[in-house]
Amino acid sequence: MNIARNIVLAGCVLSASSFAACAESVDGERAQLSMPLVNMELTFQPPADAPVAEQPKSGVGAESAAARSLAYGRTGSRWWTIGGLFANDFEDASDVNIHGAFSEFLADELEFAVEVGAWYFNQPGDDTGGLSGSMIFRWHFLHAEDYRWTIFGDAGIGLLGAFDNVPDGGTGFNFLPRVGGGFTWAFNESTDGESRGPRLMVGVRWHHISNARIQGDDNNPGRDELAGYLAVTFPF
Numbered sequence: 001m002n003i004a005r006n007i008v009l010a011g012c013v014l015s016a017s018s019f020a021a022c023a024e025s026v027d028g029e030r031a032q033l034s035m036p037l038v039n040m041e042l043t044f045q046p047p048a049d050a051p052v053a054e055q056p057k058s059g060v061g062a063e064s065a066a067a068r069s070l071a072y073g074r075t076g077s078r079w080w081t082i083g084g085l086f087a088n089d090f091e092d093a094s095d096v097n098i099h100g101a102f103s104e105f106l107a108d109e110l111e112f113a114v115e116v117g118a119w120y121f122n123q124p125g126d127d128t129g130g131l132s133g134s135m136i137f138r139w140h141f142l143h144a145e146d147y148r149w150t151i152f153g154d155a156g157i158g159l160l161g162a163f164d165n166v167p168d169g170g171t172g173f174n175f176l177p178r179v180g181g182g183f184t185w186a187f188n189e190s191t192d193g194e195s196r197g198p199r200l201m202v203g204v205r206w207h208h209i210s211n212a213r214i215q216g217d218d219n220n221p222g223r224d225e226l227a228g229y230l231a232v233t234f235p236f
Contacts, residue, residue: 070235071194072186073140073147078104081113083231087207089223093123093167095207097229102236103138111138111152119160123223125168132176134158146190152203153181160209167221171211180205184233201231 070077085097096119103113112135119130136156143150158176165171182203186195207227213220 070196071147072184072196072199072233072235073105073109073143073150074194075105075107078102078236079111079233080236081115081201081231081233083201083229085117085207085227085229087225087227089225093121093223093225095122095209095225095227096120097132099229099231101136101231103136103233109140109143111140112136113138113156115156115158117158119162121162121166123166123168126164128162128164128166130160130162130166130172132158132160134176134178136178140184146193147195148186148190150184151181152183154203154205155179166209167223169219170209170221171215171219173214174209174211177208177210178205178227180227182229196235198232198234201233202229204228 072079079102081099081101081103083099085095085099087095087097097117099115099117101113101115103111105111115132115134115136117132117134119132121128121130134156135158136154138152138154140147140150140152156178158178160166160174160176162172162174166174180203182201182205184199184201186197186199188195188197190196205227207225208222209225210222211220
């Protein structure tokens with residue numbers, strides 16, 4: 001019995017030792033397999049021919065649009081104008097005017113202006129003065145690429161309130177239709193291909209004074225004149 005029990009105990013001891021050795025062997029191999037996984041760096045390299053996304057340049061587009069909006073002839077640019085006019089009917093009447101205007105380009109080349117003027121009328125009968133307000137559409141149909149110079153045609157309509165009858169025998173209230181053309185020229189060289197500085201404006205137009213028969217044919221003598229004007233335009 002003692003012999004058999006010793007044999008069983010020895011077998012158990014040998015079995016336990018073998019199991020421990022196997023466990024150590026397995027743990028060692030597992031550690032060796034796990035080390036490369038722990039130390040391995042995962043990286044991704046895109047293909048050499050893959051397109052590279054261009055990084056947006058913050059603010060550049062907005063700055064360019066803002067700079068363009070200040071250039072003459074460009075959509076959204078705004079301008080102040082001050083000038084004078086002389087008109088004559090080639091008979092016995094002449095008109096002198098000083099005016100100021102505010103304008104904005106509704107589209108490239110297309111300008112809309114609101115103008116106020118003070119008048120002196122030298123005419124048969126009584127000379128007199130007056131005040132007017134007009135609106136004008138001006139198309140700069142021909143121009144340099146940078147708008148250093150432009151050639152335009154314009155048309156407009158205004159209202160005149162005179163201190164006496166204009167013409168003599170007419171009424172103190174009149175309409176001022178107009179059609180003409182002219183050119184502008186920038187005093188300074190353009191910057192970055194865009195013209196932004198003050199400029200000269202010279203033009204001629206058909207200048208008409210009439211009350212549109214609002215008080216009958218007998219009280220509407222009307223007057224047609226050739227007018228020339230000179231003005232200076234400033235960025236707003």
